[in-house]
Amino acid sequence: MQNHHVDLQTTLFCGQCFGWKNEEGVFHSVIDKKLVRLTQENFSASVQEHAFLAHYFDMDWEYEQANEFLCTIDPHLKQAIEMFPGLHILNQDPFEVLMCFILSQNNTILRIRKMYDVLCSQYGTEVEPFSYAFPSPAELKNVTEEELRALGMGFRAPYLLDAIQKHSILDDIKNHSFSKALELLMTIKGVGPKVGSCILLYGFHRMESFPLDTWMLKVMKTWFPSKDGTFFAPYAALAQQYLFHYARTRGLS
DNA sequence: GGCCAGGCCCCAG
């Protein structure tokens, strides 16, 4: 296992996941039905002790090599990497990612987090007092559109229902090419190119993915005119995550 | 109190 440094605050709050809390330096969430509590100080020991955490935090991927390469191809990217050197791409549960990024459309990250919490406390398993896992497809099987609308899911309610119905599409995704996998995901209502790219990245670790949201469109137009994701190959996804977080944090200038 | 949000659906041309 590599011992790459991970910056928890950046990694857990850069818009790739929505379930983590930071209470005075204690990061906590429910992962694999287990309540996880971490601090930046005990992180290294925790991932060495628990294999599921090492996988979740993607400790075996080639971050040093990728960062080194990305720094050489563009000065903006180099600045972003130097500002957030410990950014990792998480390996999250595909169904949870599917639901979260359906919620993400025409929405704010703050409110996605709140909607995530509502789904957990309403339908998820309480693994410790007041700590809920994100609900499984089975736990959501009998949910209705009216129920989801009453919980504030709005126009996304029917999309969530379709995703619950078609969740088994996820079982087969890893066996397909990127474009075929994206095509399959987009048969789910509310999943378009951007949401599908996020599912393939955060749920299936497809590092060639290059999700283009409103921020990334601005980034590309401003800093990389006439270029696309292939410019960052084979590390498009990591470049995207750095640039997205960098632009959102300090703006484009 | 409007404005807008990690987009997508749907429908016109």
Add this chain to the structure above:
DNA sequence: CTGGGGCATGGC
């Protein structure tokens, strides 16, 4: 296939 209106809701 391309473009643009509409969308539920709430945080600012």
